[in-house]
Amino acid sequence: MTDDFDEFFDDELAEAESVPEPASDNVAEADVRRPSSEPAALANSDPARPQRQSPPFWMVLAIAGISLVLGVVIGYLVGTTVTINELGSREPEAASEDASVEMPEGHPDIELDDEGNAKVVDGSAAPVSNDPLTLANNFFDMGMSAMNGAKSEEDQLKARDVFKQAIVHYDEYLANNASPAAEVDRAICVFYAGEHEQAIADLEAFVARDATFAPAWANLGMFYESHGDADKAEKAYRKAVGTAAEDDTYGVGDYARERLEALSK
Structure with missing residues (x-):
């Protein structure tokens, strides 16, 4: 798949090279081990976390797993109105010492058992949905929170298990629905579950079918x-910039330009 994908990139090179070069402004160094921080986060601030719209067209930009060189840097994009910078320096959701995960308003609080299974804490105000996409998104959020609160390798493995549960629900949803956002979110879960090569292959297959979705x-x-x-x-970042120029609903154009600038140094 990778060899075929190299040929796909070569076919697209002329179009990619037409993308303007990134600005020369300095890009702040990415926060390390802050899963709720946007890449190249701005000065510390604490904007309120926006609530997801319905349907939940949202996208998480995930740079690297906990054990990878770049560290953990995550940024949430919610709906069509929130930009990267607005969400860039949000305080991370916390995991308490008793392994429960404090979720944002509107989400159930989560407790992880010894096997890494996520369960809703009794008395949580938020109802548990049976909708597979809602479940998938909630498990995604739980995985991010669990990963952020991980204090040991065992905790990291538990977080991976939560991402695996998210994948199950994304598969259930995608079996009957076509959703580029859900498909890309699923690939991110695969990456954070530790299957890095598979996640790359999944997104390579996605952009081979649909080269117009900038977050992919x-x-x-x-x-x-x-x-x-x-x-x-x-090459991928240049394609992101090019496709975002046509439709940047998820606000990834500026981020891709920042990464291009960083790679050029």
């Missing part, structure tokens, strides 16, 4: 970058 290119670039493949990362 941005996340693929991040996956490549985390694996040290700067050439492929640059």
Whole structure:
């Protein structure tokens, strides 16, 4: 798949090279081990976490796993109105010492058992949904919170298990629905569950079918970058910039330009 995908990139090179070069402004160094921080986060601030819209068209930009060189840097994009910078320096959701996960308003509080299974804490105000996409998104959020609160390798493994549960629900949803956002979110879960090569292959297959969805290119670039493949990362980021120029609903254009600038140094 990778060899075929290299040919796909070569076919697209002329179009990618037409993308303007990134601005020369300095990009802040990414926060390390702050899963709720946007890449190149701005000065500390604490904007309120926006509530997801319905349907939940949202996208998480995931640069690297906990054990990878770039560290853990996550940024949430919610709906069509929130930009990267607005969410860039949000305080992370906390995991308490008793392994419960404090979720944002509107989400159930979560407790992880010894096997890494996530359960809703009794008395939580938020109802548990049977909708597979809602469940998938909630498990995604739980995984991010659990990963952020991980204090040991065992905690990290538990967080991976939560992402695996999210994948199950994304699969259930995608079996009957076509959703680029859900498909890319699923690939991010695969990456954070530890299957990095599979996550890359999944996004390569996605952009081969649909080269117009900017978040797919941005996340693929991040996956490549985390694996040290700067050439492929640059090509993917340029595609993200190019497709975002047509439709930047998820606000990934500026981020891709920042990464291009960083790679050029």
